[in-house]
Amino acid sequence: DAGVIQSPRHEVTEMGQEVTLRCKPISGHDYLFWYRQTMMRGLELLIYFNNNVPIDDSGMPEDRFSAKMPNASFSTLKIQPSEPRDSAVYFCASSLDTSGATDTQYFGPGTRLTVL
Amino acid sequence: ILNVEQSPQSLHVQEGDSTNFTCSFPSSNFYALHWYRWETAKSPEALFVMTLNGDEKKKGRISATLNTKEGYSYLYIKGSQPEDSATYLCAFSGSARQLTFGSGTQLTVLP
Numbered sequence: 344d345a346g347v348i349q350s351p352r353h354e355v356t357e358m359g360q361e362v363t364l365r366c367k368p369i370s371g372h373d374y375l376f377w378y379r380q381t382m383m384r385g386l387e388l389l390i391y392f393n394n395n396v397p398i399d400d401s402g403m404p405e406d407r408f409s410a411k412m413p414n415a416s417f418s419t420l421k422i423q424p425s426e427p428r429d430s431a432v433y434f435c436a437s438s439l440d441t442s443g444a445t446d447t448q449y450f451g452p453g454t455r456l457t458v459l
Numbered sequence: 460i461l462n463v464e465q466s467p468q469s470l471h472v473q474e475g476d477s478t479n480f481t482c483s484f485p486s487s488n489f490y491a492l493h494w495y496r497w498e499t500a501k502s503p504e505a506l507f508v509m510t511l512n513g514d515e516k517k518k519g520r521i522s523a524t525l526n527t528k529e530g531y532s533y534l535y536i537k538g539s540q541p542e543d544s545a546t547y548l549c550a551f552s553g554s555a556r557q558l559t560f561g562s563g564t565q566l567t568v569l570p
Contacts, residue, residue, distance in 0.1 A: 347502075376557070386503075386548065386560040399557065434502060445491045445510050448558065450502035 368437030
């Protein structure tokens with residue numbers, strides 16, 4: 344398996360622009376997670392899906408952020424409009440089953456977002 | 460807000476030294492404790508998932524122990540090598556069934 348795939352790997356955009364980050368989870372994994380990593384806050388969970396359904400989006404910072412999972416093999420995280428404080432590395436992870444959250448989460452390579 | 464703390468924040472050791480670091484987490488509503496290894500410019504890579512009090516896991520020169528009653532886990536590296544240099548993250552899973560990560564221990568092994 345190719346592992347979790349994210350695109351783009353790097354994104355530089357200007358304040359106010361829309362940004363779309365993409366993720367393809369490992370085939371057969373039921374759970375998909377979006378994380379953001381910053382120096383100040385470390386690695387924090389934004390939202391996660393189970394079988395394409397959003398379960399908990401309490402970590403999404405504000406209405407400018409939205410995430411979708413139209414099918415089992417694809418998810419997007421959108422920021423509209425983007426702001427400089429959104430600059431971070433965004434990771435996508437997937438796991439087989441988190442009943443009891445004992446299953447390993449496999450992380451993608453991340454997207455480094457810079458908003459100027 | 461769940462409090463997952465790791466110490467020390469950073470650590471420098473000489474090649475061949477053994478080392479250990481700590482992860483503290485809430486002792487209530489415990490489901491699992493995960494350890495990840497995160498090399499610069501790469502993605503976090505799973506090391507261990509621990510679920511039972513007293514669990515001990517081992518992978519090569521790296522091992523971990525778990526005390527759920529008092530809320531801590533230790534990660535040990537025996538005979539550190541330069542390739543062990545990375546940030547080691549622990550993540551706690553409680554009743555919310557999602558992972559809350561610590562801020563990590565950054566290990567540098569000097570040749």
